[in-house]
Amino acid sequence: MEHTLAVIKPEALEEHRDEIVRTIQEGGFVISQMDEKALSREMAEEFYKEHRGKPFFDPLVDYMSQSSSLMMILSKENAVEEWRNIMGPTDPEVAKEIAPESLRARFARNILQNALHGSSNQSQAMEKIQFVFGDITIG
Numbered sequence: 629m630e631h632t633l634a635v636i637k638p639e640a641l642e643e644h645r646d647e648i649v650r651t652i653q654e655g656g657f658v659i660s661q662m663d664e665k666a667l668s669r670e671m672a673e674e675f676y677k678e679h680r681g682k683p684f685f686d687p688l689v690d691y692m693s694q695s696s697s698l699m700m701i702l703s704k705e706n707a708v709e710e711w712r713n714i715m716g717p718t719d720p721e722v723a724k725e726i727a728p729e730s731l732r733a734r735f736a737r738n739i740l741q742n743a744l745h746g747s748s749n750q751s752q753a754m755e756k757i758q759f760v761f762g763d764i765t766i767g
């Protein structure tokens with residue numbers, strides 16, 4: 629069983645929480661851990677440290693620390709890739725073209741406020757799960 633970190637970002641949590649959680653469950657994922665919390669600016673900077681120096685880094689940190697997000701560990705065979713597929717591409721305009729059923733095609737406002745996060749590989753998944761949930765045993 630593989631694990632990934634999924635985050636319902638602030639604006640999507642306020643507006644689309646139930647539909648997103650339903651899609652996760654219908655996708656066959658087990659939600660192994662769940663925690664609703666607001667990231668501090670410092671935590672948001674650390675969470676997205678790979679993007680430090682990019683033009684969208686400051687807006688990204690503002691966005692991710694504005695209010696609560698829903699942090700989840702999703703568990704399933706091939707969870708990392710499957711969750712990325714269900715989310716769709718980073719930019720919702722691309723998502724609407726190539727993956728119209730994806731969550732970002734349905735719920736993202738724009739490339740910054742794009743509703744969801746999903747780890748991009750297994751190593752990132754382990755690192756970000758530990759960052760959010762600490763040293764836990766899953767399952």
Ligand code: ATP
Nearest residue numbers: 679684688717718739740741742744745746747748
């Ligand atoms: P995430 O890491 O949140 O799952 P992602 O892997 O699809 O998203 P990244 O390239 O890691 O995208 O970018 C992280 C986040 O930064 C994006 O989800 C988006 O919110 C924001 N972002 C990325 N690129 C841009 C950009 N060019 N302009 C504005 N915001 C961006």
Ligand code: ADP
Nearest residue numbers: 684688716717718739740741742744745746748
């Ligand atoms: P993903 O979220 O698909 O893994 P990235 O890791 O590349 O994408 O980016 C992380 C987050 O940064 C994105 O989810 C999105 O919120 C934001 N982002 C990415 N690219 C842009 C962009 N060009 N403009 C604004 N925000 C962006």
Ligand code: MG
Nearest residue numbers: 745746747748
């Ligand atoms: Mg990313």
